[in-house]
Amino acid sequence: MHRFSWFSLLSIPLAHSLSIDLSPKVPKNASAAIDPQFLGFGIEAGSFPDYTGNKSHPNGFSLNMFSTLSNRTGSPLPIRVGGTSMDHSIFDPSQKEAVNYPDNRTEGLRSNMTLGGPWIESFSFLKEAKWILMVPLARYNLSNAVHFANASIGKMLDGTFEALEIGNEVNLYPGGVCKGTYSLSDYVHQWTTYADVLSKNLSLHNGPDFWACSFASNTKWNVSTAFKDGLVNETGKVKAISQHYYQTYGGMSLQDTLLNHTETSNKTSTSFHRPVNYLRKNLTQPIPFILGEVGSALGNGHKDYTLQASLGSAIWTVDWMLYAMSIGVSRINMQMITQAPFSAWQPIPATVGGQKQPAQVLGGWYGHVFVADILGAGKGKKLQIAEWDLGKTDNGPGAVVAYSIYHDSTLAQIVLLNEELWHAEPGKERPGRNITLGPLGGVDKVQVQKLTGDNGTAQHNISWAGQRWSKEKNGHPETVANDTIVLDVKNKAIDVEVKATEALLISLMR
């Protein structure tokens, strides 16, 4: 009798409609408890002063954007400062400029920088940060690394130091930085030397202080091999293992890549399920697995705003972050570079892809606030998430992706994403999927908040829960739509419509 519940009877398939038979109890495939500090940023070294400003000119817009997120999650914001450019940098405290670029490039990823005294001041601006400082390894200048780490940590406000990371994308050293051979065991050896010397020369925490690995994705280097090569002997020092992830490349189609859940989920799980499981199950003490540098799309001269800075990018940001949570990734750091449209915002005016661009909020930002609100709602509770497999037919246009979120083992929120790209063809109505959700026992009403915009490629007319952020308002939101609704639960179910290139956050009101 139980099998043929009222709900199954309701689930007669209607054209374009879909029923999701949610489990009110935490399903077996749900994640472990989500870290309240799941959501973080990475900042490219040359861009760091742009994102904070300096003593005489703090960047109020950018600082408000950071504090918006920690205010909404109710937790500190992990920020990793590092990346390829940082790995090749040296520190010279006597240099008057924050950053000096010997190659004189004005665009793209600059390298071989000299960071001066004013650069480290940036660590003193954010009381809500938890800093992860990447220490350069590529030039193997250990004394400069110690000097740099010491001076930087000295500028951090009380309680804001989180960890040091040694080197960046070291699996790309062979044939790059290192003309000769460079193996994983060479790296482990160098990492161990650095960690020992840094620990002895700095006053760090009394516990593990270092991130290790920071491999670029698509690597044949394995985290488990790194441990077998001796990293495990450093368990007293390894705080987290990190790797990097970029979903696709500039110039690719938004619908086929970022708005393609098969692509998002397959690439993420194929790349990371092994290290996630190894670190959780094979060590005496589990170690968190972090995606320490992440972006929607790389390359193509950083000018593909349609792909990287649109409502569609925001939908990918939500989908990817929730998917990463669901497969056991502990934390993420979404990369920001002044001149990269995949950043959540551009902090100062700059030339990007040959065009002058003003400081502005970029599309991906809306994914951050959406997910910050999920973390905020679960604050102080055991937060878990599960993805609902809606079948292969739901990939491509008309595709719906669903996640259920549990607070202390009770169904609390549901996220629905419609990954069909809406082009806003004149005279056509925005397509949608009608969805019946249940069973919602013990719930009278639900609140439905919406992430939407003019169309899937819109870059500024985007809103989350009726609010929009902009440089003009200095990073404070303004209300632009009244599109949050409250629905009555009828027969333990609700009907909602999720339109093309939109996402809904449905909160159960108990």
Ligand SMILES: *[C@@H]1O[C@H](CO)[C@@H](O)[C@H](O)[C@H]1NC(C)=O
């Ligand atoms: C501080 O920021 C202002 C405005 O961006 C800039 O003109 C000035 O050079 C900066 N000072 C230092 C020491 O970098």
Ligand SMILES: *[C@@H]1O[C@H](CO)[C@@H](O)[C@H](O)[C@H]1NC(C)=O
């Ligand atoms: C975040 O909260 C703090 C403390 O309430 C407040 O001072 C700050 O203005 C808030 N930030 C933003 C951007 O609203």
Ligand SMILES: *[C@@H]1O[C@H](CO)[C@@H](O)[C@H](O)[C@H]1NC(C)=O
């Ligand atoms: C960079 O610019 C400076 C000042 O204009 C010049 O002296 C130097 O040679 C340039 N460096 C390169 C690598 O072009």
Ligand SMILES: *[C@@H]1O[C@H](CO)[C@@H](O)[C@H](O)[C@H]1NC(C)=O
């Ligand atoms: C980096 O710049 C220094 C001068 O500042 C130069 O001596 C060195 O060769 C450069 N290294 C690379 C890898 O470009």
Ligand SMILES: *[C@@H]1O[C@H](CO)[C@@H](O)[C@H](O)[C@H]1NC(C)=O
């Ligand atoms: C979505 O991604 C999958 C896996 O990468 C691919 O096979 C499929 O063709 C993509 N769908 C579209 C509509 O491009």
Ligand SMILES: *[C@@H]1O[C@H](CO)[C@@H](O)[C@H](O)[C@H]1NC(C)=O
């Ligand atoms: C993921 O993609 C790989 C190819 O990269 C393919 O072999 C595999 O079947 C895909 N898995 C799923 C679940 O789509």
Ligand SMILES: *[C@@H]1O[C@H](CO)[C@@H](O)[C@H](O)[C@H]1NC(C)=O
């Ligand atoms: C992890 O442990 C499992 C079970 O003991 C074992 O089968 C597997 O080979 C181990 N993985 C690695 C990479 O060592």
Ligand SMILES: *[C@@H]1O[C@H](CO)[C@@H](O)[C@H](O)[C@H]1NC(C)=O
């Ligand atoms: C997780 O488990 C639930 C309940 O068994 C199931 O409906 C859902 O599709 C599963 N999710 C995935 C991604 O397989």
Ligand SMILES: *[C@@H]1O[C@H](CO)[C@@H](O)[C@H](O)[C@H]1NC(C)=O
């Ligand atoms: C969804 O339901 C609404 C009424 O609630 C109806 O107007 C709309 O046509 C339906 N959409 C689809 C795609 O069936």
Ligand SMILES: *[C@@H]1O[C@H](CO)[C@@H](O)[C@H](O)[C@H]1NC(C)=O
């Ligand atoms: C999408 O919306 C933006 C405004 O936000 C507009 O500039 C653009 O022309 C629209 N695109 C299409 C295809 O209608």
Ligand SMILES: *[C@@H]1O[C@H](CO)[C@@H](O)[C@H](O)[C@H]1NC(C)=O
């Ligand atoms: C928002 O819409 C609701 C009806 O959906 C209405 O009751 C409320 O007054 C509106 N609020 C504003 C500020 O317009």
Ligand SMILES: CC(=O)N[C@H]1CO[C@H](CO)[C@@H](O)[C@@H]1O
């Ligand atoms: C404490 C610890 O894990 N020690 C190990 C260090 O690595 C060697 C070689 O793999 C092992 O034999 C030790 O047991």
